[in-house]
Amino acid sequence: MKFDVVLYEAGLLTLIAAIAIIGVSLRKLTMIVREKKLIWLLPVFAAAVLAVSLASHVYANFTMLPQLSTNINALSQAAVGQDSAKLEPLKAAVASLKAGLVFLKALSFTCFLLASAMLLASTSIYLRWISK
């Protein structure tokens, strides 16, 4: 298990908690300024989207990466033994896992971007209200 992966995931989990609490705080703050808009939902959605990012990161690191290394090992053994019957399916499996990992990485960072944009939008809107 890679230490930096665990640190990243622990950081992301803490960030999810922090953003969810920002949502709760913004709800109370909108009550204080008597605004009835639902901007507090934006950080709550951001926390949910970030949870999807975390889930995809966990799945990629703890399920797909071990599968990939197992398949690569099997592929190298099949290549040494010149076992062409095993070689092609293993090559296809490795290619499919690599494509899946790239997809999950792109999904994870898209969620990260969406969540950050929602957080920035909600806090900026509230700051504008109280700056009037």
Add this chain to the structure above:
Amino acid sequence: MTDDLIQLYINAAAVASGIFFWAGFLVFGFIARRYSVVFKRATFHTSLMIAPSGILLYAVLMMIKSSPMIKDPAANMIIQGAACGLLFISAVFCLAGILKFNSLIDELLKYKEQK
């Protein structure tokens, strides 16, 4: 070519989201500061505004890591570890600051109800 484009998109998204998170928490720190000035109570707004710097540093380190200047895998691993560590520390401090501010908001709401 497609893989390069996807990698470019991932790097750009990591950097942009790091900057957006930093700005989002910073703005929340400004909100806490406003309440601190109006109600003359400590909101720990300074720590709320400083804490997200780690998220910004994470974005900067990820940018350095993905630059063509860094070719050594060992250096890449150190940068990745430092970036993840900074993200974690920053997230913990942000959470602590937000919890403090949230408890102050609770006090304000109680005071408002009593009035």
